[in-house]
Amino acid sequence: MPDEVNPQEIIGFLKPRIGARFRTWLKICSHCGICADTCHYYIANGNDPKMIPSYKVRFLVDLIKKKGKVDKEYLEKVYHTVYHECNMCRRCTLYCPFGIDIALMISLLRSLLFSQGLAPDGLVRAIENYKKFGNQMAVTEEDWVDTIEWCEEEMAEELVGLKIPIDKKGAKIMYTVNAREPMFYPQDIMEVAKIFHVAGEDWTVPRKEGWDDTNLAMFCGDIKTAKYIVQNTFKRAEELQVKQIAITE
Numbered sequence: 001m002p003d004e005v006n007p008q009e010i011i012g013f014l015k016p017r018i019g020a021r022f023r024t025w026l027k028i029c030s031h032c033g034i035c036a037d038t039c040h041y042y043i044a045n046g047n048d049p050k051m052i053p054s055y056k057v058r059f060l061v062d063l064i065k066k067k068g069k070v071d072k073e074y075l076e077k078v079y080h081t082v083y084h085e086c087n088m089c090r091r092c093t094l095y096c097p098f099g100i101d102i103a104l105m106i107s108l109l110r111s112l113l114f115s116q117g118l119a120p121d122g123l124v125r126a127i128e129n130y131k132k133f134g135n136q137m138a139v140t141e142e143d144w145v146d147t148i149e150w151c152e153e154e155m156a157e158e159l160v161g162l163k164i165p166i167d168k169k170g171a172k173i174m175y176t177v178n179a180r181e182p183m184f185y186p187q188d189i190m191e192v193a194k195i196f197h198v199a200g201e202d203w204t205v206p207r208k209e210g211w212d213d214t215n216l217a218m219f220c221g222d223i224k225t226a227k228y229i230v231q232n233t234f235k236r237a238e239e240l241q242v243k244q245i246a247i248t249e
C-alpha cells in the first residue's frame, strides 16, 4: 500500500458503488442495537459496543463525509475492523428489523481496501495462484490429473469398475472440489467417487481450470478475479455440456 492515500481514488471508488440501497440502509439504521446479540464477535468480546454490527460500517459514512481525506493509519483501522471483527456471516441481517445487510457493506469496504493494495497476504497469494493456475493452491494441470488417476486406481481396488471420468462430454454432473483436496486431502475425492459409483451417477471432473470452486478472491473484494473463477467453471460446464454442476464449497 502506498504511504500517501489519494482521496480522489477513495471517493472515485465509493461513489459509484454506494447506490440507493446502501444509502437507504445507512440512513434508516435506527441504532436500536438488536443486531448486537446476533454477532458472535460482540458476544465473544464481552459485549464490547465496538463490535455492534451497525457500528462496524461507520467507516462508509465517515469516508464520504471526509471526502476520502484519510491517512494510511485510518485505512489500517478499517482493515482491522473488516477482517478481524466481522466474517460477513450475515446473521445480523436476519435479525435486523430493516434487513440491513451489514456484510455487504463490509464487503464493499474490503473491496475499497483491496483497490488500495490492502488485503491479507494469504488471500493475495491465493489470488495470484488463481490467475496463474486457475486454482488457489497452485496445482498444475498435470498434478491434478495425476491425483485423479491415482485416486481412481486406489478406489478401484475396493470397488471394482470405479471410474473418475475426466472431461466426459455430455455427463450429467460436473463435479468441482476445493483445491486443498488434491493437495492435502485426496481421500475426500475418493469418498465422493465411491458415492457417485454406488449411486450409479453419470459424472465427470474437468481437466482444465474450473475444477476448484473456492473463491477466496470474493473474501477480499477482488471482484474481477472472483468473476474469473466463476467464469472458468461455467466455461468448462458449457464445453462438457453437463446438466448440473456440483459444488462442494
Ligand code: SF4
Binding pocket: 028, 029, 030, 031, 032, 033, 034, 035, 036, 053, 054, 095, 096, 097, 098, 099, 100
Ligand atoms: S438491528 Fe438494524 S436498525 Fe438496529 S442497529 Fe442493527 S443494523 Fe441498525
Ligand code: SF4
Binding pocket: 038, 039, 040, 041, 052, 053, 056, 085, 086, 087, 088, 089, 090, 091, 092, 093, 102, 103
Ligand atoms: S455479518 Fe459481521 S457483524 Fe454481522 S453477525 Fe456476522 S460477523 Fe457479526
